[in-house]
Amino acid sequence: MSGLNLSSVYYKFISEQFNAEQKRVLIGIEQYYRNVDASFLLRRNIHRLEKGLIMQPRRNLFAESYILETVIAYDSYIKYNNVDNNLLEWSFNILKSYFQVVGVSDVISKSKEIFKNASDHKRNIQEKNLPIPFKRSDSQHVSITYNDLLDLSLRRRSIRWYQNRGVERKLIDSAIRVSLLSPSACNRQPFRYQIFDEPNIVNAVINIPGGTAGWSHSPPVVVAILGQLDAFCEERDKHVVYIDSSLSAMAFMLALETLGLGSCAINFPDIPEYHEEIKRVAHLKDFETTIMLIALGYPDQDSLVPFSAKKELNNIRSYNNEK
Helix, strand or coil, X not given: CCHHHHHHHHHHHHCCCCHHHHHHHHHHHHHHHHCXXXXXXXXXXXXXXXXXXXXXXXXXXXXXXXXXXXXXHHHHHHCCCCCCHHHHHHHHHHHHHHHHHCCCCHHHHHXXXXXXXXXXCCCCCCCCCCCCCCCHHHCCCCCCCHXXXXXXXXXXXXXXXXXXXXXXXXXXXXXXXXXCCCCCHHHCCCEEEEEECCHHHHHHHHCCCCCCCCCCCCCCEEEEEEEEHHHCCCHHHCCHHHHHHHHHHHHHHHHXXXXXXXXXXXXXXXXXXXXXXXXXXXXXXXXXXXXXEEEEECECCCCXXXXXXXXXXXXXXXXXXXX
């Protein structure tokens, strides 16, 4: 029997390791189709439209296979009570730009009419300073050099010992703003940050995954980064939550460092009991999965920090067909 067949038998009859993940994925797909605001579908499709607008050369007709779906989602979203204004304004302006430049077809004409009728009934959209594709040369110049970034990366290390003081929430929010600028597949950003800064909850959460014995009492704040599997309608995307969340988490930790805060990423093993425990403590949805925890606070300046030697460049990098 091949290794593949053996693994199938093992995970079907002996180990239930992947059952919980499969259940979360299926619940997420079901929730995707039940989402009344259609925000994840809208976010993905507006991103696709924006990519079409920047193509060189740009086609006269594009997005015909999904433009009707997009304007229907837009019409649904603007009727929702709790909208994200950034998404709403971005969607409006990209759709407006699209209909200004695209050619004519039956589905495009029908979609344009739905967009116009939907927008006419939304009074809060202001046609000024709205986000649209821009030239790279128009982006704000920054004075940060490679050496600045290298120094910041060298400065950031996993901090396990913190001062006995709270952390202002506005600083955490500032770091999250930076993290939200990280790349995300189709700009869906399928994650959220759950912040715990009440000592009893911090203690309960930080001890769930293990690996924090001896220092779990020190951090005043712990953050759970939660993947949202209701952002996807197909199983093939089930791991995007891990990729996008990790990109966001690194930017978050670097931003914390610039604000005088230290952090420590805490691995969250994919063990069903751990997921059930944090779901109970943090009141998570059935389709949410914990990607990682991050402890943070003001570093104890007299404490020791592991050096953690990293791999040499030649041991981690190759070009083309090099081994």
